[in-house]
Every structure is written in C-alpha cells, then in structure tokens.
Amino acid sequence: MKKPIIELDAIQKYYGDYHALRGITATIREGEFFSLLGPSGCGKTTLLRTIAGFEGLSSGVLKIDGRDMAGVPANKRPTNMVFQSYAIFPHLTVEQNVGFGLRRDPRSRDDKARAVAEALAMVGLAGYGRRAAHALSGGQRQRVALARALILKPKVLLLDEPLSALDKKMREQMQVELIKLQRQVGITFILVTHDQEEALVMSDRIAVMFEGQIAQLADPETLYRRPNSRQVADFIGTMNFLPATILSETPDRIEVEVAGLGRCAIDPAQAPGAVTGGPASVGFRPETLTILYEGQVANDRETGGTVEEVVYFGDMTYYDVKLDGVDQPVRLSMRNVFGRPVLDIRTRTRVAWSPGALVLFR
Numbered sequence: 001m002k003k004p005i006i007e008l009d010a011i012q013k014y015y016g017d018y019h020a021l022r023g024i025t026a027t028i029r030e031g032e033f034f035s036l037l038g039p040s041g042c043g044k045t046t047l048l049r050t051i052a053g054f055e056g057l058s059s060g061v062l063k064i065d066g067r068d069m070a071g072v073p074a075n076k077r078p079t080n081m082v083f084q085s086y087a088i089f090p091h092l093t094v095e096q097n098v099g100f101g102l103r104r105d106p107r108s109r110d111d112k113a114r115a116v117a118e119a120l121a122m123v124g125l126a127g128y129g130r131r132a133a134h135a136l137s138g139g140q141r142q143r144v145a146l147a148r149a150l151i152l153k154p155k156v157l158l159l160d161e162p163l164s165a166l167d168k169k170m171r172e173q174m175q176v177e178l179i180k181l182q183r184q185v186g187i188t189f190i191l192v193t194h195d196q197e198e199a200l201v202m203s204d205r206i207a208v209m210f211e212g213q214i215a216q217l218a219d220p221e222t223l224y225r226r227p228n229s230r231q232v233a234d235f236i237g238t239m240n241f242l243p244a245t246i247l248s249e250t251p252d253r254i255e256v257e258v259a260g261l262g263r264c265a266i267d268p269a270q271a272p273g274a275v276t277g278g279p280a281s282v283g284f285r286p287e288t289l290t291i292l293y294e295g296q297v298a299n300d301r302e303t304g305g306t307v308e309e310v311v312y313f314g315d316m317t318y319y320d321v322k323l324d325g326v327d328q329p330v331r332l333s334m335r336n337v338f339g340r341p342v343l344d345i346r347t348r349t350r351v352a353w354s355p356g357a358l359v360l361f362r
C-alpha cells in the first residue's frame, strides 16, 4: 500500500463559539485522488484550508509527509491550492501567470521558460503562453491556474471546487482531464466538492462530511452500494427507502419484513451502518428494480404495483411506482436499450427485485 501523505488526527476547529470541525481523523495516501464531499457549510473548505495552512487548528495533529505541520506556515508546506475563482492575474499573459510562482526561484530564465512550457503542455495549453489571461475562456483560465500550481511541484494539490464556475459540458470535460492529469503527474489531489457525481467520477476515495464530521470514508462503489447511513445514502445519488421490521438476526443473516416487498433474508454486509435504535428501513437504488414486460419472469423475486409517473430521459426512463401496501411511490430507472416498456400512468405493473440489492438501516 502507498505511504500516507496526509495524516489527520482528531482535528478540531472553532471559529469563536462555532465548532466547524468536530474530530476529523483520516489518512490520505500518496498519489490518491481524494475528495471531500458534503453539503454547504459542512466544513470541507475549512478542512482543506487547514491542510494548506491558511487556518490554524484548535486541537489535533496534522502531518504532511510524516512531518507535524504545527507552526509551519502555508508557504513552507509541500502543498498548493487551486481556487474556485481561478485567482489568475488578468493583466498578465498566460506564461507570466504560470511563471509567477517561480519568481524567486534561482533557476535560469531559460530553465524557467522550459518549466512554464512544460506545465502549459501538461494542461493542454501548449502555444497559449503569449495570450493575455483576460482573453481566455473559463475552462482555459482554470487550466492556467492548474499549471501555475503544478509548476511548483507540490506533493499535494488542493482543489477547492475548481470546476464549479464552468458550465455542465465544460465541467464534465475538465473532470476527465483532471483525472488524466493526476495520473500523469502522480501527486496527491484533494478535491473539495458538493457535487456527488463529480466526486464519484473522479475519486479513488471520498470522505462524506456532515456538520464538521466525516460520516463515511470509502471508495465510490462502496459509498454508492453500501452507504452506512440514510443521510449518506440520500446525499449520494437517489435511494428509495421502505419501512422494514427485523424479525430475527444471526451473525449470517438478518430476516426482515419489508413493506411492499415482503419477507426476505439480508446478509449482514448489507447492513453497514451503526445500530441507531430508530425504526428500521431498507434502501435500494432505482436501477435495482425492474419493470417486467407481459410474460417476462423475474430472475429472483417479484412484486406488484401501480405506475404513478413516467419520465423519459432519452437513454433512461424513470418510473414512480406505488408498490402494493406502501403509500409512497418508489423510483425505478431502466435503460432504454431495446425501447422502453409502454406503460401509462395508473396502470398495474409487475416489478422484479432482489434481496441482494437492499441495504438495511436500523
């Protein structure tokens, strides 16, 4: 396993009385693409700024590359930050912007020019060096900001919502470019985002944060398939919930009665969260339920319901179905590979499901 580059141990941060970080413990590894994901105000930017050294800690230990960062100012840390607002100088040229960080570097002018050209090529801006920064598009400015950060060869690049000012198409393009860039340079990237899709697409691992704490730290697939709480499940993609009653429990299986689905056995690995003592429920993703065509048989289990809403999305169709015995409809999604089931609102339908796709929250 790669060695730790950032070690956070019981980090607390107060702004006056306000408790912004409430005991953050995590290890980020060398070469990892790591994301801090959470709703506005959960403390992700505060945590990033703490790592960068723009904010002090109230308590806890932060190590970067094995060194305690207490008392180490931002400019002496092996980190560099790329901001949402680009923070490039509009009156300078692209190469002046990128070379800005090297102004105190003892290298010769030629060596610096080579480094600037290399950094520009890395972000896909070869040949743009003489352009005026103010004449660039949003995506190009973001690349300049990236090149300027990378030219200093930090061990860790900190990215605070770097793509949020871009339109959807550009953002998706830059996401792919950032992943490629990170693989190419091999340094650790820590990305702050409130966009769960962005985090899932880009990250090796994600820390989901709520109210100053890490609620779950895992790879994207685990977060998606085995969220450890309803709150995480709800924040990542769409999750349906149905009330459930736990009938019996052994180390190998949990017998549950699920409203609208009936009785089934759940593997304890599908109950990854802590026992809260609240009412139990099961969650499942929209794509794990399937509308059955006339004459089609379910691979596993089957139940009945009434279609309440059909929403066509081109490649996908969403169906809101009220399962028999449940008041709230659940959302199903199906890929329109072979056309789509023609279902009118308020028609009866059969639905295939599988106990293996359920997650139990209790």
Ligand code: ATP
Residues within 6 Å of the ligand: 015, 018, 020, 038, 039, 040, 041, 042, 043, 044, 045, 046, 047, 194
């Ligand atoms: P956003 O996505 O909106 O930036 P965030 O998760 O990054 O949210 P932070 O910016 O880390 O959240 O802020 C966490 C909390 O700390 C917020 O309630 C914020 O108001 C508060 N906060 C942040 N900076 C300061 C400050 N300098 N002084 C006082 N409170 C602050």
